Amino acid sequence: MAETLAYGRKRRPVRAVSSFVDRHFKWLLVAPAVFLVLALSVFPLVFSAWVNFVEFDFSVSSSHPWVGFANFTDNFADPDWRHSIWITAILACSVVAVEFVIGLLLALAMLREFPGRRILMVIIVIPLFISPVVTGGFWDLFLRQPIGPANEIASWFLPGTVTTNFTDDGYWPYLSVIMADAWQWTPFMFVILLAGLSSISSELYEAAEIDGAKPRQSFFFVTLPLLAPIMLVAITFRFVDATKLFDIIYTLTRGGPGTETYTTSYYLYYQGFERFHIGQSTAGSWMFLIALSFIAYWLIRRLLKPVEA
Amino acid sequence: MIHYLSYSVPYEKEDGDVKHDWRMAVGEHGPGVLEDLYARKEFLLKASKLAAAGAIAGPLLANVERAFAAVEVASTGGDPVATAAVNAAKQYSGITLTTIRETGPQAADDKLFGGPLWEKLTGIKVNTVEGSDAEILQKQIAAHIAHTGDFDVNEALGAWIPDFADRGVIVPTDDYLTKYKGSASLKDIHPVYRSFATYKGKTWGFSDDGDAWALYYRKDIFGDPKLRKAYKAKFKRDLRPPTNWDEMTETSQFITDQLAPKVYGQGMGRALGNPGNYFYFFQTFRSLGGRFFDPKTMKAQINNATGLKAMEYILAELKASPPGSAKFDFLTMWTTWLQGKTAMIYTWPPTGRISENYAQRDKAFSFLPKSKIVGKVGYAPIPTGHGWVNGVVRCVSADSKNIDAAYLFCQWNTSPSVSLQRVMLPYSLRDPYRLSHYKSKKYGSLWPGASKYLKALCQAANDGVIELVMSGAPDYGTSLDRAMTAMYAGKDVQSTLDATAKEWDVITKKLGVDKQRASYLNYLKLTGSTSSNTAAAKGIGFKC
Numbered sequence: 001m002a003e004t005l006a007y008g009r010k011r012r013p014v015r016a017v018s019s020f021v022d023r024h025f026k027w028l029l030v031a032p033a034v035f036l037v038l039a040l041s042v043f044p045l046v047f048s049a050w051v052n053f054v055e056f057d058f059s060v061s062s063s064h065p066w067v068g069f070a071n072f073t074d075n076f077a078d079p080d081w082r083h084s085i086w087i088t089a090i091l092a093c094s095v096v097a098v099e100f101v102i103g104l105l106l107a108l109a110m111l112r113e114f115p116g117r118r119i120l121m122v123i124i125v126i127p128l129f130i131s132p133v134v135t136g137g138f139w140d141l142f143l144r145q146p147i148g149p150a151n152e153i154a155s156w157f158l159p160g161t162v163t164t165n166f167t168d169d170g171y172w173p174y175l176s177v178i179m180a181d182a183w184q185w186t187p188f189m190f191v192i193l194l195a196g197l198s199s200i201s202s203e204l205y206e207a208a209e210i211d212g213a214k215p216r217q218s219f220f221f222v223t224l225p226l227l228a229p230i231m232l233v234a235i236t237f238r239f240v241d242a243t244k245l246f247d248i249i250y251t252l253t254r255g256g257p258g259t260e261t262y263t264t265s266y267y268l269y270y271q272g273f274e275r276f277h278i279g280q281s282t283a284g285s286w287m288f289l290i291a292l293s294f295i296a297y298w299l300i301r302r303l304l305k306p307v308e309a
Numbered sequence: 310m311i312h313y314l315s316y317s318v319p320y321e322k323e324d325g326d327v328k329h330d331w332r333m334a335v336g337e338h339g340p341g342v343l344e345d346l347y348a349r350k351e352f353l354l355k356a357s358k359l360a361a362a363g364a365i366a367g368p369l370l371a372n373v374e375r376a377f378a379a380v381e382v383a384s385t386g387g388d389p390v391a392t393a394a395v396n397a398a399k400q401y402s403g404i405t406l407t408t409i410r411e412t413g414p415q416a417a418d419d420k421l422f423g424g425p426l427w428e429k430l431t432g433i434k435v436n437t438v439e440g441s442d443a444e445i446l447q448k449q450i451a452a453h454i455a456h457t458g459d460f461d462v463n464e465a466l467g468a469w470i471p472d473f474a475d476r477g478v479i480v481p482t483d484d485y486l487t488k489y490k491g492s493a494s495l496k497d498i499h500p501v502y503r504s505f506a507t508y509k510g511k512t513w514g515f516s517d518d519g520d521a522w523a524l525y526y527r528k529d530i531f532g533d534p535k536l537r538k539a540y541k542a543k544f545k546r547d548l549r550p551p552t553n554w555d556e557m558t559e560t561s562q563f564i565t566d567q568l569a570p571k572v573y574g575q576g577m578g579r580a581l582g583n584p585g586n587y588f589y590f591f592q593t594f595r596s597l598g599g600r601f602f603d604p605k606t607m608k609a610q611i612n613n614a615t616g617l618k619a620m621e622y623i624l625a626e627l628k629a630s631p632p633g634s635a636k637f638d639f640l641t642m643w644t645t646w647l648q649g650k651t652a653m654i655y656t657w658p659p660t661g662r663i664s665e666n667y668a669q670r671d672k673a674f675s676f677l678p679k680s681k682i683v684g685k686v687g688y689a690p691i692p693t694g695h696g697w698v699n700g701v702v703r704c705v706s707a708d709s710k711n712i713d714a715a716y717l718f719c720q721w722n723t724s725p726s727v728s729l730q731r732v733m734l735p736y737s738l739r740d741p742y743r744l745s746h747y748k749s750k751k752y753g754s755l756w757p758g759a760s761k762y763l764k765a766l767c768q769a770a771n772d773g774v775i776e777l778v779m780s781g782a783p784d785y786g787t788s789l790d791r792a793m794t795a796m797y798a799g800k801d802v803q804s805t806l807d808a809t810a811k812e813w814d815v816i817t818k819k820l821g822v823d824k825q826r827a828s829y830l831n832y833l834k835l836t837g838s839t840s841s842n843t844a845a846a847k848g849i850g851f852k853c
Contacts, residue, residue, distance in 0.1 A: 168636065255791075258794055274443065275783070276450050
């Protein structure tokens with residue numbers, strides 16, 4: 001009797017565990033992934049929501065007293081934050097516009113077969129596979145006085161000797177950032193738009209031609225309307241990505257001269273990881289995220305409209 | 310070092326053809342010399358280069374080996390501070406200490422010298438984490454916030470000490486100094502460098518570097534008869550190393566006008582984020598008598614007439630510098646100087662060593678070119694005499710699990726005898742900061758003129774003004790750094806300084822006006838906090 005009891009006591013928990021595993025097997029299989037998501041995404045999100053409303057600043061205090069909306073108002077009070085929002089908007093719109101126009105022209109040029117087309121396409125697409133940090137570093141070396149060859153090359157084509165400081169003088173810092181970003185991301189536009197152009201049936205162009213349409217009319221009344229959804233996809237993806245512009249700024253201008261090329265991402269990095277004003281930086285990140293969500297929502301709605309129609 | 314030695318190792322080709330192998334041994338770049346047609350003249354040239362390399366590498370190797378031997382002797386009875394640390398640390402044999410250092414030569418100091426020797430003497434391993442100047446600040450703060458215990462030995466600029474101390478990143482070392490008989494070590498440190506490790510009446514580590522700026526100038530250019538004649542005709546005075554900021558701007562522009570683009574008057578490292586950019590303003594501003602804050606109101610004073618004048622001098626200097634020098638980091642500054650393209654620079658101490666090719670003999674210094682100005686460099690005080698001084702402090706991390714061992718490593722590593730060997734290492738970026746360093750005959754004989762260099766550094770420490778050692782100092786510094794680059798790019802000086810002063814006021818308000826006032830008043834008591842409070846002015850400077 002005693003042996004049976006002892007046996008029963010030993011076996012019962014094992015059986016219970018086995019039964020539990022059988023009943024919840026599917027949940028146990030996904031549990032590690034769920035745990036990872038909770039640990040790496042949900043916890044930081046909840047933690048950052050708390051940080052928004054407490055003093056979390058290395059140089060102010062080791063404790064974290066409740067400060068209400070002070071972290072948010074600190075951002076609004078900072079002229080660098082307001083400036084960074086403008087710079088982000090201007091740079092994002094500029095780079096997307098430049099990349100779109102050049103990408104479309106390249107796609108149109110590459111639509112038809114010609115000798116060397118494939119090699120040329122590979123060359124055009126290469127910058128897409130380079131790290132943005134390397135791109136920024138490359139452009140820094142290219143443009144920097146006196147070691148970069150940019151002034152020398154410009155002097156070949158322009159009268160006199162060009163001695164421009166491309167990351168300091170006038171509007172050049174912005175133009176330098178736009179050039180570097182366009183160099184890297186135009187291929188993205190090019191690839192998507194080329195795919196879109198290739199999917200337009202040649203019969204439509206033939207029909208337009210029979211109807212007497214000139215090439216310009218074919219472009220505006222056949223190509224553009226059919227390419228519009230693809231264009232919107234490309235522009236949406238690039239715009240959302242361009243608003244996060246950071247790497248090229250970090251390596252090319254470091255936000256300078258002064259704070260002239262501070263994008264919001266760079267400003268938040270500076271506040272959070274260089275100065276450890278973590279509360280202010282987190283609040284800024286949340287505001288930026290919410291603003292971007294509205295823009296993304298609007299763009300995606302526009303994107304889905306043609307599909308619904 | 311290693312690359313010189315490797316040249317003397319016979320190279321064996323895979324095909325077994327050994328008749329040309331000696332050519333590899335004499336060449337600098339390997340395969341390029343394996344030509345079938347090998348002229349005798351070229352061979353003789355290469356052979357003589359090898360001999361020269363051997364002649365240079367031999368004594369250098371001997372120097373490093375002697376340094377190892379000297380530290381061992383010092384740590385086993387020769388130096389009571391080092392010996393006490395080693396004896397006490399033996400009980401921790403087997404553990405690993407993690408230090409953090411600036412990438413490159415600073416880290417090499419721990420990796421190639423201090424670390425291996427400490428392990429040999431105590432059985433304690435040393436692991437060194439590297440990062441740029443900005444990164445090491447970020448890494449240490451991040452590690453403390455997350456309580457990871459990543460570091461046992463912290464490294465702090467003097468300006469970081471108040472924040473590190475107030476936030477509990479580091480521990481005060483006073484009790485350990487008594488416990489392990491390390492107090493004697495502090496008395497040998499120049500008073501201006503002692504300022505950096507002292508905060509709120511406590512000691513927060515060991516000063517570990519002597520970063521006093523001096524003026525380095527080209528003797529051959531300043532001695533050129535034609536130039537001297539033209540200078541005298543223009544300014545009615547002799548061409549000499551400038552003694553005030555007016556002279557500095559005039560002389561810089563004069564040399565640029567006469568010799569550019571071959572040589573420019575000066576060329577400093579002024580890039581945004583470059584360690585040192587805002588130091589120029591801090592230095593010039595205070596050498597003109599400027600004060601950072603009004604202690605009563607704690608309103609920033611950098612935008613007053615003195616601040617404006619200081620910035621105008623800096624912009625005038627920039628005008629006399631090579632094109633693009635607003636973007637020079639300090640490596641570009643040194644490269645330009647070593648190539649003989651600038652007539653003056655005023656900056657950190659290794660300039661003397663690198664100008665004479667003492668440091669570049671080592672592989673760890675291959676990031677700088679060989680000097681083309683050997684024997685042509687003179688040393689002088691910064692105009693007005695009040696040059697910039699910053700310091701590096703080795704501290705003990707509050708998050709360390711081996712606080713005693715970490716402290717003992719610091720005590721040993723910075724002890725008079727061990728630190729003397731470290732400041733003489735060709736690959737180290739540590740410079741003299743102790744009386745025993747300044748008096749060292751060994752250091753004084755490292756190259757012809759080294760004794761004059763030591764004297765110049767000692768004088769610079771006596772008259773120097775220190776970095777801003779108070780709570781929030783990195784914030785104030787970065788704010789000014791950004792403003793300066795905006796002014797280099799053409800922004801109006803007065804309005805930019807006004808905006809920066811406002812930024813400083815916001816920082817002060819955020820950190821707490823009363824707290825900042827206390828911190829600033831504490832700073833004003835430190836030796837070198839103002840031009841009227843230098844070690845020399847207080848009568849506590851070293852006799853150089």
